[in-house]
Amino acid sequence: GTKVKAGEESNPNARTIEVLQAMCDYYTRINDHWRTTAYRKAIATLRRQITKITTEEEAHRLTNIGRRLAQKIEEIVTTNRLRRLDQANSEPLDKSLEIFLKIYGVGLSKATKWVSQGYRTLDDLLQKADLTANQRIGIERYDDLNTRIPRQEIILLGEFVKREAAILDPKIEILIGGSYRRGSDSSGDIDLIVTKPGTTSSAELVPFLEALLKKLYDKKFLVATLAALHSQSMGSKEPGSKWHGCCILPGKKDALWRRIDFLLVPETEYGAALIYFTGNDIFNRSLRLLASKKGMRLNQRGLYRDVLRGKGRAKVTEGELVEGRDEKRIFELLGVKWREPKDRWC
Ligand code: DCP
Ligand code: MG
Ligand code: MN
Secondary structure, eight states: OOOOOTTGGGSTTHHHHHHHHHHHHHHHHTTOHHHHHHHHHHHHHHHTOSSOOOSHHHHHHSTTOOHHHHHHHHHHHHHSSOHHHHHHHHSOOOHHHHHHHTSTTOOHHHHHHHHHTTOOSHHHHHHHSOOOHHHHHHHHTHHHHTSOEEHHHHHHHHHHHHHHHHHHOTTOEEEEOHHHHTTOSEESSEEEEEEOTTOOSGGGGHHHHHHHHHHHHHTTOEEEEEEOTTOOTTOOSSTTSEEEEEEOOTTOTTOOOEEEEEEEOOGGGHHHHHHHHHOOHHHHHHHHHHHHHTTOEEETTEEEESOOBOGGGOBOSOOEEEESSOHHHHHHHHTOOOOOGGGOOO
16 A cells, blocks of 8 residues: 555655555556566665665665566666656556446456457446456445445444354453454454464354354344355365355444455464464564574464475475464574564565
8 A cells, every 4th residue: 555654755766665665556556466576575675774775786785676677777767757657657557447447346357358358347247247256246346345444344244243253252361363363444354363262263253253143144244155164265274164255234324345355264373373363464474484494484373493495495394383372482483583563574
């Protein structure tokens, strides 16, 4: 996003960051994840600089800034603009494509295909296209699902779930992760991490979640399922540990449909899962890379050591679990200073 950190104006690279951010926003809009990530990383690096970076060479010496980005940085500093950005702004992305790309769960290939088939509006899709159940939900609830959720509503939604969960099983613990845990004042969805003391596998939590989901449907809190608990569509290594769907705040007038995710986590993996589900995604990637450089492996289940790696860091053996339970301990073992969730947005 276009988040501006306090004190950004005083950063010596403020103008460069501003232009790169606009370029990053453009790549986000056209769903170019690879370039979006490259720009986000470069911006994160620039934010940490205490001097103004003025040349390609200087920029290229910094972490996460490749040759082409370094050239762009020099161009911005010398001309105060970026030709590539001017060009992006003057070639408005095909309007239909832009609309289709904002349908929940729709990527560039699907959106492009629909445009090439002659569809131009959401109505065209509803009436003529061959849609999956999820695509239909994404279109019918297009405005709702493209509206960010205010922090106060996240709190209310979370309280609703926690209340029902406590009635079913008072030992269950539910924490709101994702951007909410990082302190965002609005979120794209609500991410709930479910655990229980004494559990060692997420399978032990499945009966509870099934009962909870049923109750939440009965209470008209849940309104749609996008990825069921037992679907393997999400490529999860442990099927049956997550659920994705939509919910509304019961009793609220004109309540919008909101995206809601549940993640089941045994106590033994809670710390690693917290790190993963708190994010953000870039922060997670950098921690994982660091672990791999230290001969370890971090995933959403734990930190492992003695991982044998072959060519290109490809994993050969699983390694031995060092820590899964304790979030702070994982930072320590990685040799990283503890970062509060609010400081984990890049
Ligand atoms: N995550 C990740 N890599 C991904 C997707 C997710 O590491 N490709 C992790 C980090 C995210 C967390 O899962 O913070 C939750 O995913 P969300 O997509 O819900 O992202 P956020 O909660 O961070 O942001 P938003 O406000 O858009 O929901
Ligand atoms: Mg989220
Ligand atoms: Mn989510």
